[in-house]
Amino acid sequence: MTAKLLPIFLLSIILFQSCGDGSFESSSSGETSEKKVYAGGVKLIDSSIDDPRDPRTMQQNSYRLSSNRRLLTRIEGMSDRSERAVVNGDERMYLVLSSEAFIEQRASYETAIEICPLTSNWMMLATWNRAHPFPTSRGEWESRGGDYSESDCVTADTTYENPNNDALYFDISD
Amino acid sequence: MKALKHFIIVNAMVILPVIAGPVIVGNGDDGEDLQSFDPIENGPIVETRTKAVALLKSFEVQKIEGLGALVPEVENTKLFSTKKGLGPTELAKLGAFTDDATGLIYARTMPRAYSPTRFFPAAQKLNESQLIALHIHEGLHRSLPKSIRENELIASEITQSITSPGASYDSIKETVEKHLPKEMSTQTIVQKSETKIIVPQKSRLKNPSKFGLEARIFQQNEDTEKATGNEIESMYILSSHLYPFGQNEQAVGIGFDASIIQTADESFMGPLSVGARYRLYTHRDFDIEGFAQLNMNTLSDEELQDSLLGRDTTTIGLTLATQKSHFFIENDFFYTFESEVEEKIGNIKYNYTFGEILGINLRAGVHYKNFMFGGFTEFLVSDNFTVEGGDFEDSTGRTRIVSWGPHLEYRKNQYSFVVKGRFILNSTDNTSYDYLADLMGYGVGQGSLQTQFNVFF
Numbered sequence: 001m002t003a004k005l006l007p008i009f010l011l012s013i014i015l016f017q018s019c020g021d022g023s024f025e026s027s028s029s030g031e032t033s034e035k036k037v038y039a040g041g042v043k044l045i046d047s048s049i050d051d052p053r054d055p056r057t058m059q060q061n062s063y064r065l066s067s068n069r070r071l072l073t074r075i076e077g078m079s080d081r082s083e084r085a086v087v088n089g090d091e092r093m094y095l096v097l098s099s100e101a102f103i104e105q106r107a108s109y110e111t112a113i114e115i116c117p118l119t120s121n122w123m124m125l126a127t128w129n130r131a132h133p134f135p136t137s138r139g140e141w142e143s144r145g146g147d148y149s150e151s152d153c154v155t156a157d158t159t160y161e162n163p164n165n166d167a168l169y170f171d172i173s174d
Numbered sequence: 175m176k177a178l179k180h181f182i183i184v185n186a187m188v189i190l191p192v193i194a195g196p197v198i199v200g201n202g203d204d205g206e207d208l209q210s211f212d213p214i215e216n217g218p219i220v221e222t223r224t225k226a227v228a229l230l231k232s233f234e235v236q237k238i239e240g241l242g243a244l245v246p247e248v249e250n251t252k253l254f255s256t257k258k259g260l261g262p263t264e265l266a267k268l269g270a271f272t273d274d275a276t277g278l279i280y281a282r283t284m285p286r287a288y289s290p291t292r293f294f295p296a297a298q299k300l301n302e303s304q305l306i307a308l309h310i311h312e313g314l315h316r317s318l319p320k321s322i323r324e325n326e327l328i329a330s331e332i333t334q335s336i337t338s339p340g341a342s343y344d345s346i347k348e349t350v351e352k353h354l355p356k357e358m359s360t361q362t363i364v365q366k367s368e369t370k371i372i373v374p375q376k377s378r379l380k381n382p383s384k385f386g387l388e389a390r391i392f393q394q395n396e397d398t399e400k401a402t403g404n405e406i407e408s409m410y411i412l413s414s415h416l417y418p419f420g421q422n423e424q425a426v427g428i429g430f431d432a433s434i435i436q437t438a439d440e441s442f443m444g445p446l447s448v449g450a451r452y453r454l455y456t457h458r459d460f461d462i463e464g465f466a467q468l469n470m471n472t473l474s475d476e477e478l479q480d481s482l483l484g485r486d487t488t489t490i491g492l493t494l495a496t497q498k499s500h501f502f503i504e505n506d507f508f509y510t511f512e513s514e515v516e517e518k519i520g521n522i523k524y525n526y527t528f529g530e531i532l533g534i535n536l537r538a539g540v541h542y543k544n545f546m547f548g549g550f551t552e553f554l555v556s557d558n559f560t561v562e563g564g565d566f567e568d569s570t571g572r573t574r575i576v577s578w579g580p581h582l583e584y585r586k587n588q589y590s591f592v593v594k595g596r597f598i599l600n601s602t603d604n605t606s607y608d609y610l611a612d613l614m615g616y617g618v619g620q621g622s623l624q625t626q627f628n629v630f631f
Binding site: 052058123138 | 569
């Protein structure tokens with residue numbers, strides 16, 4: 001998945017409302033129960049950064065996004081857990097981004113940030129131009145900035161009853 | 175029918191004038207009568223056997239064609255003596271023959287390897303030198319070529335050539351050669367010509383040991399740094415290949431190569447190589463050598479260990495080489511085993527698996543005075559390079575890399591200065607040496623320029 005648009009400081013989290021395993025962090029608020037897992041792989045791709053190992057593109061506490069700076073994220077091992085994830089009318093899956101910047105300008109961020117499903121696999125050496133640096137036919141993105149399904153992009157779910165003002169919830173269940 | 179022979183030394187040898195007389199060889203038993211004899215464990219017969227072995231070894235008779243088995247035969251034969259009271263009639267039943275002149279019987283053996291030697295009462299009357307001669311004589315009956323081992327005259331003559339006061343290696347050899355069957359002599363000559371190692375004057379085998387310094391300047395491109403994470407500009411190698419075992423032609427060499435890596439910003443320890451090389455066979459001026467090389471990153475800097483280039487490689491191969499007065503040709507056939515290395519990028523550990531490599535390297539050159547001009551071409555087929563980590567997996571499939579390189583060498587006496595190169599001529603999907611991950615072997619990027627200074631000894 002890729003998060004794009006607008007300058008922003010953010011941290012990515014994914015949330016399950018489903019049965020999880022021991023690695024999940026659980027919390028509840030009112031009638032809502034959340035089970036969270038943090039994204040293991042987060043990589044910034046920037047049209048001005050060509051070095052796939054540039055330390056600014058990984059393991060940062062926050063990332064600034066813009067039209068030419070996107071964030072790739074993935075829940076590693078998701079394929080192992082998918083059989084235990086239930087998505088239906090009551091149990092939904094959300095990608096959660098958090099930043100203190102959301103507290104004051106929440107409305108603008110809710111529409112400025114989109115979460116899009118990637119259509120090409122990538123690794124932590126991905127850059128704006130390549131999904132990985134190795135000499136295979138799948139090394140280069142078909143479109144610079146990452147291959148994703150534009151029609152499936154989602155914006156923040158403003159109906160979600162968010163107990164914290166510093167987080168935006170993106171429903172990625174469908 | 176058991177066609178075993180036994181021998182009676184009624185006249186131990188020509189140098190024993192006291193018991194001189196004709197030699198008799200008769201049909202004998204197959205050894206089943208050993209119960210009629212007692213083993214000899216000490217005394218003059220045992221002591222003189224030791225002296226006979228020492229005498230034979232002093233002449234190095236094992237190096238004389240036809241006498242190769244004489245020393246072990248004398249040294250290891252079991253010694254027996256007749257039981258007391260064994261009369262002439264009983265001895266005759268055992269196949270013992272008597273000397274027409276004296277009727278004395280000294281010893282008996284059978285004309286086959288490892289047969290025991292039986293001593294008769296008459297042997298107790300022999301002095302030390304006679305007993306030594308008797309041991310040698312009996313040993314000859316078991317160790318000479320089959321067609322002549324039963325010939326008492328030949329055994330006696332050879333015994334005399336060994337035990338006479340003026341005996342020498344050459345005189346013994348001359349006596350033996352006189353009696354060797356012709357077909358055996360011919361066969362021996364043929365065998366000698368086939369196994370004779372003719373090492374060409376300029377062959378590496380003449381001065382197999384080498385101490386050298388090498389510098390490699392790599393031809394990098396942007397992709398190399400992106401893939402490997404290292405902007406390696408050059409590499410410096412200290413080589414010491416020594417052949418401490420065996421003679422030059424049969425030397426076993428063990429070599430070490432230690433390297434320093436130079437990047438744009440820093441220098442650090444590179445891979446360490448341990449190799450061995452051995453001449454397996456030489457035929458018609460062609461040397462066939464086997465070699466093995468292990469390139470390890472154990473001592474390398476962590477920056478290198480935890481990268482795409484951090485894998486260890488093990489290569490085995492054969493070299494077929496010939497050196498003529500004006501040119502040389504060397505072909506290498508080699509195989510590198512599959513291996514892998516791990517790199518952590520961000521929070522994700524990626525495992526790089528490098529498939530096995532099959533390679534052919536053809537080197538050739540011409541000599542002109544102290545110069546050598548040549549080059550190489552190399553064909554590599556590398557199996558799947560796979561990247562796997564987290565939920566990501568991708569592989570290159572089988573990769574082909576064709577390389578070439580020039581070689582210019584100036585050599586004087588035991589010193590040489592070399593300038594050579596290694597460049598990729600063609601490869602699948604423009605694959606570079608990075609995806610072979612063998613810094614010591616192929617280097618990185620698109621190739622390298624190399625200079626070497628070597629001392630041979």
